[in-house]
Amino acid sequence: MSADAPADAPHAAHGAPHTPVFVGQARAELDELGKRYPTKRALLLPALWMVQHARGWISEEAMAEVAEVLELTPAYVKGVVSFYTMYHQHPVGKHFIQVCTTSPCAVCGAEDVRDAFLRHTGCEALGVTSADGKYTVIEVECLGACGFATPVMINEDFLESVTPEKVPDILAGLK
Amino acid sequence: MGYPHKPHDREMPVLSKYFGDAGAISLDGWKQRGGYAALRKALGMAPTEITAIVKESGLRGRGGAGFPTGVKWSFMKLDDGKPHYLCCNADESEPGTFKDREIMRWTPHALIEGCAIGAYAIGAETCYVYIRGEFTEPIARMEAALREAYAAGILGPNAMGSGKTVNVYVHRGAGAYICGEETALMNSIEGRRGNPRIKPPFPAVAGVFGMPTTINNVETLAAVPHILNNGADWYRKIGRADNPKSTGTKLFSVCGNVQRPGNYEVPLGFPFKDFLYDLCGGPLPGRRFKAIIPGGISVPIQTVDEAEASFMDYEGFVEHGTMLGSGGVIVIDDHQNLVKQIARAARFFAHESCAQCTQCREGTGWTTRILERIVAGDGTSEDLDTLLEIADNMTGKTICVLSDSCAVPVVTGIGKFRGDFEALIKTKATVMVPAVV
Numbered sequence: 001m002s003a004d005a006p007a008d009a010p011h012a013a014h015g016a017p018h019t020p021v022f023v024g025q026a027r028a029e030l031d032e033l034g035k036r037y038p039t040k041r042a043l044l045l046p047a048l049w050m051v052q053h054a055r056g057w058i059s060e061e062a063m064a065e066v067a068e069v070l071e072l073t074p075a076y077v078k079g080v081v082s083f084y085t086m087y088h089q090h091p092v093g094k095h096f097i098q099v100c101t102t103s104p105c106a107v108c109g110a111e112d113v114r115d116a117f118l119r120h121t122g123c124e125a126l127g128v129t130s131a132d133g134k135y136t137v138i139e140v141e142c143l144g145a146c147g148f149a150t151p152v153m154i155n156e157d158f159l160e161s162v163t164p165e166k167v168p169d170i171l172a173g174l175k
Numbered sequence: 176m177g178y179p180h181k182p183h184d185r186e187m188p189v190l191s192k193y194f195g196d197a198g199a200i201s202l203d204g205w206k207q208r209g210g211y212a213a214l215r216k217a218l219g220m221a222p223t224e225i226t227a228i229v230k231e232s233g234l235r236g237r238g239g240a241g242f243p244t245g246v247k248w249s250f251m252k253l254d255d256g257k258p259h260y261l262c263c264n265a266d267e268s269e270p271g272t273f274k275d276r277e278i279m280r281w282t283p284h285a286l287i288e289g290c291a292i293g294a295y296a297i298g299a300e301t302c303y304v305y306i307r308g309e310f311t312e313p314i315a316r317m318e319a320a321l322r323e324a325y326a327a328g329i330l331g332p333n334a335m336g337s338g339k340t341v342n343v344y345v346h347r348g349a350g351a352y353i354c355g356e357e358t359a360l361m362n363s364i365e366g367r368r369g370n371p372r373i374k375p376p377f378p379a380v381a382g383v384f385g386m387p388t389t390i391n392n393v394e395t396l397a398a399v400p401h402i403l404n405n406g407a408d409w410y411r412k413i414g415r416a417d418n419p420k421s422t423g424t425k426l427f428s429v430c431g432n433v434q435r436p437g438n439y440e441v442p443l444g445f446p447f448k449d450f451l452y453d454l455c456g457g458p459l460p461g462r463r464f465k466a467i468i469p470g471g472i473s474v475p476i477q478t479v480d481e482a483e484a485s486f487m488d489y490e491g492f493v494e495h496g497t498m499l500g501s502g503g504v505i506v507i508d509d510h511q512n513l514v515k516q517i518a519r520a521a522r523f524f525a526h527e528s529c530a531q532c533t534q535c536r537e538g539t540g541w542t543t544r545i546l547e548r549i550v551a552g553d554g555t556s557e558d559l560d561t562l563l564e565i566a567d568n569m570t571g572k573t574i575c576v577l578s579d580s581c582a583v584p585v586v587t588g589i590g591k592f593r594g595d596f597e598a599l600i601k602t603k604a605t606v607m608v609p610a611v612v
């Protein structure tokens with residue numbers, strides 16, 4: 001699984017038919033990863049990342065598939081998915097924008113950056129995808145880049161030193 | 176060095192020497208800079224010899240607790256016939272801390288070398304590097320470096336031709352501060368929710384997959400090759416002459432309201448006042464420092480007087496009301512509403528609580544709501560006592576110390592800056608924070 005794979009594939013809606021993820025190449029990749037761990041369960045986080053890369057989010061049907069592949073129960077898989085904030089349990093905007101507003105960034109004006117993203121994307125509120133399905137903006141806790149306030153993640157891209165003034169250009173540059 | 180700034184001549188760049196040097200990222204570049212000599216040497220030594228050198232160097236854990244690394248390694252029983260594991264903690268989620276990220280971005284092979292030496296020393300054939308999921312670039316650089324190291328035979332079943340097996344793998348986290356806690360980290364590798372485990376059993380007895388395990392921070396492991404190359408004596412002499420308990424160099428990440436935020440590497444025991452003014456450039460124009468949190472948001476807040484009197488080592492910070500922690504220095508100036516920032520810190524802990532322990536799950540939430548009410552101008556005179564009572568119930572009573580960490584800024588904030596809280600309660604109005612220029 002590579003960290004730089006695109007995470008912005010079109011997202012199927014809830015209830016859409018599920019096409020299995022772990023067939024062919026992806027199945028082989030998962031089996032290869034399996035050599036690194038003494039248990040199948042340890043493949044759960046890597047497998048969930050693979051689902052999210054392929055589908056953009058992790059549906060209940062996808063959780064059931066992961067459960068079957070790793071010999072776990074769907075309820076167990078859901079328990080793990082819901083623990084980790086980076087796994088999406090619902091479709092999100094094509095560009096998923098996370099702005100750090102934890103104290104070290106907050107003292108450098110991070111809340112203004114957050115507000116600028118809301119304003120320029122037309123998102124009504126944090127966590128609510130814009131009407132055109134393009135953007136979702138959320139606050140995120142410390143991104144581990146506090147000296148480069150304000151760090152922002154857009155899908156798998158990590159931006160540093162974002163100011164409110166830079167937001168329109170950043171959005172214009174998104175494909 | 177003061178990446179992204181030029182190195183300051185009072186720094187001592189050892190781990191950070193190649194930050195910003197794109198040539199150091201590749202295997203060839205790393206070898207040209209002396210890379211993998213220490214691993215080659217280590218693989219020719221007995222594991223116990225390596226552990227003895229690390230013990231003698233005085234190296235202590237850089238992840239927060241400062242436990243002596245060689246002593247930790249010596250807890251691993253080499254002849255127990257069980258598989259052993261090393262976990263490298265690259266979860267780096269403590270607000271204020273961003274040093275491990277730069278180690279992985281600029282010198283991924285330095286970390287791989289440290290991991291390989293550590294694994295061999297504790298009798299492990301496998302090391303998992305647990306990297307927080309948000310670190311996409313460090314993950315990509317580490318994975319590329321690992322591919323190079325495997326292709327060159329540095330890792331694998333016959334590491335550097337030694338006949339010994341050393342594997343290093345990246346395990347990507349998925350967003351959870353708590354997974355930096357060592358037992359939560361092990362659960363996360365196993366494919367579980369990141370809930371901390373009750374100790375004992377300690378990881379050296381039953382860790383990841385129930386097997387003997389050592390967990391070390393990125394910076395700790397990255398220091399090991401330098402110790403093997405230059406000797407324990409060299410390392411032990413770096414630091415304050417009158418404090419043999421803190422040795423070596425330390426990376427400090429600096430953020431907040433300061434002229435030059437960034438990563439600085441200094442000998443432990445460096446005067447904090449010189450650090451803040453000479454290296455970091457002091458406060459922003461027209462402002463004054465108000466409060467300093469020197470070791471990540473989990474350590475006690477210092478007044479400026481306390482900070483300016485401190486020496487930057489494990490003991491030096493304790494003498495002045497705080498702790499070294501992870502070395503994440505958060506600077507807050509007189510243009511900030513300190514209570515609002517403490518409320519924001521509490522919200523961080525409430526968000527990150529794994530919710531296993533009642534004191535933490537409820538306490539972090541209550542603390543946040545009361546503080547946010549005070550900030551909104553609706554505080555009452557009883558609120559401060561209530562906050563302190565909740566904090567008391569959150570301290571020393573839970574499986575891990577996340578709960579205690581939430582109480583720390585509240586207790587030290589009220590203790591050292593009570594006037595700020597009282598002003599908000601008395602005026603019953605939101606203090607306007609001037610816009611940051």
Ligand SMILES: Cc1cc2nc3c(=O)[nH]c(=O)nc-3n(C[C@H](O)[C@H](O)[C@H](O)COP(=O)(O)O)c2cc1C
Pocket residue numbers: 235236237238239240241242264265266267268269352353354355356357358390391392393395396575576577
């Ligand atoms: C809530 C919590 C979060 C932690 N986060 C980290 C972290 O992000 N990185 C880290 O190295 N240690 C972290 N620690 C400390 C680890 O539990 C552990 O002590 C450390 O990784 C040991 O490595 P060291 O001996 O090399 O310092 C955390 C501890 C707690 C209680």
Ligand code: FES
Pocket residue numbers: 100101102103104105106141142143144145146147151270271272
């Ligand atoms: S607080 Fe924003 S990156 Fe750490």
